Structure formats: C-alpha cells, structure tokens
Amino acid sequence: MRFGGLAALTDVNFGIGPGELIGVIGPNGAGKTTLLNAMTGVVAPTGGKVTVGDEDFSRQPAYVFARRGIARTFQTPRVFPEMSLHDNAAFGALFAGGDLLHGGHAHRAAREALDYVGLAGEERQLAGALPPARRRLLEIAMALTTRPCLLLLDEVAAGLSPLEVEQMGELINRIRTEKNISIVWIEHAVATLMRHAERMLVLHHGELIADGATAAVRADPRVIEAYLGETA
Ligand SMILES: Nc1ncnc2c1ncn2[C@@H]1O[C@H](COP(=O)(O)OP(=O)(O)O)[C@@H](O)[C@H]1O
Ligand SMILES: [Mg+2]
Known part of the structure; x- marks a missing residue:
C-alpha cells in the first residue's frame, strides 16, 4: 500500500483461518490501521491481492466486503x-x-x-x-x-480503564468462541491482547517483522527491540 512516495505496507503476506484470534501490534505509524483499511475496501491497495476464500476481493468497495462477512471497527469510532x-x-x-x-x-x-x-x-x-x-x-x-465471519478491531480498548480493558478482552474472546467469528485485533494493551490471542502479527515501518504463536513472538528479539522493550 503506497500513499504517493510513502510505502505504508510492503510485502505484508498472511492468512486468517476460521476461528482464529490474531493480535496485531507495532509502534504508531507502523501501518496497522492501513492494513485493516486495505483489507476492507476503505483504501484500494496499490499492489498485491486480498482474497476471501477463493475469491479475489482486491480493490472491491467496502460494502462488498461487508456482504461477504468482513466487519470492522474504526480507531476513531464512527x-x-x-x-x-x-x-x-x-x-x-x-x-x-x-x-x-x-x-x-x-x-x-x-x-x-x-x-x-x-x-x-x-x-x-x-x-x-x-x-x-x-x-x-x-x-x-x-x-x-x-x-460477520471475520471481525477486525482497531484499538477498541484505547482510552478505557484497566477494568474496561479486561471486560473488552473477555467480550472479544466470547465473540470468537460463542459465535465462531475469526478476529484480528489491533491493540496497545499488550498483556490483555496476548492473553487472548494465540497468534500475533507485528508490523514495523510497514513490514511484517513477525507472525507466529504468541509465546514465540513475545520472545522474538526483533519484536522486543522494535516494540515491546525489555520489560515485556
Ligand atoms: N490515507 C492516507 N494517506 C496518506 N498517508 C496515510 C494514509 N493513511 C495512513 N497513512 C500513513 O501511513 C503510515 C501508517 O499509518 P497507520 O496505518 O495509521 O499506522 P498505525 O495504525 O500503525 O499507527 C503513516 O505514515 C500514515 O501517515
Ligand atoms: Mg492506527
């Protein structure tokens, strides 16, 4: 995804399976929101492909994604x-x-x-x-x-109290288990996120620097250096 001379996302390649709860982390400006926008028809990716099942959804408008069962929230609620x-x-x-x-x-x-x-x-x-x-x-x-069959969440716990963050985590986990909806959840509340997500994606300067099981990603030196710091 390029915006003029800015490469907001480069070679980001991953898939989402049924019933997965995937956490997405990365510093501000890493491209997390752009990733959701490019996956839901909010912006049209300038390269690459978005597929749903066997179908090519690249550059489709937002309502087409909605009708196929891809739902999302916005970093600033709309x-x-x-x-x-x-x-x-x-x-x-x-x-x-x-x-x-x-x-x-x-x-x-x-x-x-x-x-x-x-x-x-x-x-x-x-x-x-x-x-x-x-x-x-x-x-x-x-x-x-x-x-939806897939729900994409962009910082739904931002600005909430610690108790509300916990309740949000439990709600999201319930949506996954009770409704069998796959979830991709961007959040800076790393402790809560990692407790519920079995898989993590890490974006840094528009590149996917890690994609794997939460425990492995938490221990990845590149992730610690780019985002988590020594205390995580
Ligand atoms: N519609 C847009 N037009 C131009 N630049 C954009 C647009 N959306 C995002 N960007 C740029 O892309 C980069 C990634 O932004 P964003 O996806 O919002 O990061 P994050 O959500 O990880 O904080 C930033 O440099 C941002 O300024
Ligand atoms: Mg964002």
Whole structure:
C-alpha cells in the first residue's frame, strides 16, 4: 500500500483461518490501521491481492466486503451521533444487506447485538450521548449485526480503564468462541491482547517483522527491540 512516495505496507503476506484470534501490534505509524483499511475496501491497495476464500476481493468497495462477512471497527469510532443506539445497530444489518433487509430482521439483529455487548436498556438513547467506552461497544454491536465471519478491531480498548480493558478482552474472546467469528485485533494493551490471542502479527515501518504463536513472538528479539522493550 503506497500513499504517493510513502510505502505504508510492503510485502505484508498472511492468512486468517476460521476461528482464529490474531493480535496485531507495532509502534504508531507502523501501518496497522492501513492494513485493516486495505483489507476492507476503505483504501484500494496499490499492489498485491486480498482474497476471501477463493475469491479475489482486491480493490472491491467496502460494502462488498461487508456482504461477504468482513466487519470492522474504526480507531476513531464512527457512529451516527444523531441516531439512537438501536438505529445505529440496525444500520449494520442494512449495510450488509441480504435477507437482513426483509421483515423485522434488522431490528431483531440490532436488539440481539446490543444485548450481547451489554447495551440492552439503552436502545433509545442517542449514540452521541454515549461515553467513549460505550461508543466502542456500540461499534462492535454494529459490526455484529452484519453477521460477520471475520471481525477486525482497531484499538477498541484505547482510552478505557484497566477494568474496561479486561471486560473488552473477555467480550472479544466470547465473540470468537460463542459465535465462531475469526478476529484480528489491533491493540496497545499488550498483556490483555496476548492473553487472548494465540497468534500475533507485528508490523514495523510497514513490514511484517513477525507472525507466529504468541509465546514465540513475545520472545522474538526483533519484536522486543522494535516494540515491546525489555520489560515485556
Ligand atoms: N490515507 C492516507 N494517506 C496518506 N498517508 C496515510 C494514509 N493513511 C495512513 N497513512 C500513513 O501511513 C503510515 C501508517 O499509518 P497507520 O496505518 O495509521 O499506522 P498505525 O495504525 O500503525 O499507527 C503513516 O505514515 C500514515 O501517515
Ligand atoms: Mg492506527
């Protein structure tokens, strides 16, 4: 992925299997968000390939990814502040289309997802009135209503209290195990991330410097030097 003269991602090559929970770490500016953007049609990769199953999805628009079951959140939550929590969640179902467009499916999906993330009882509130931690939960609910097979999370625990970070980790692990959704989770809360993710990707200056089992990546000298430091 190049932006003019800047190589934001170079030769990044990896696959995601069913039911995997993969953590992504790396210093600010390493290309983590760009990786999710290039994988979801938010930016069009200038080279390489994005495949889903056997299909080539390179340079497809975002809604095509959504309809194929690829859902995501944004580093800065993108909710509709003037809409209720319920309508925000229902929007996810409508964006992903399919049979969710018929009858009460979108409404039912919205109620279920809000309940699942712990926002039941607040459906009629406006999203703009939510504190940041709950705004991130709403974004996850919006992603769940699309009925994804893969969920991509960009720093959903940023700015949360230590207790909220823990609860977020447990929610994400539950989504993986109960709903059998593969997860790619970018986060700086390394301890929580590594407790739940069995595999880690490490980006540094747009290059994938490590991809492997969490214990091995944690002990990798290149990863320690680039990101973790001696104390991790
Ligand atoms: N749309 C864009 N246009 C130009 N440069 C971008 C764009 N998006 C990201 N970048 C640049 O790509 C690099 C990686 O950014 P980013 O993916 O946001 O890193 P991270 O999420 O790891 O902090 C940075 O140098 C950033 O300025
Ligand atoms: Mg980022």
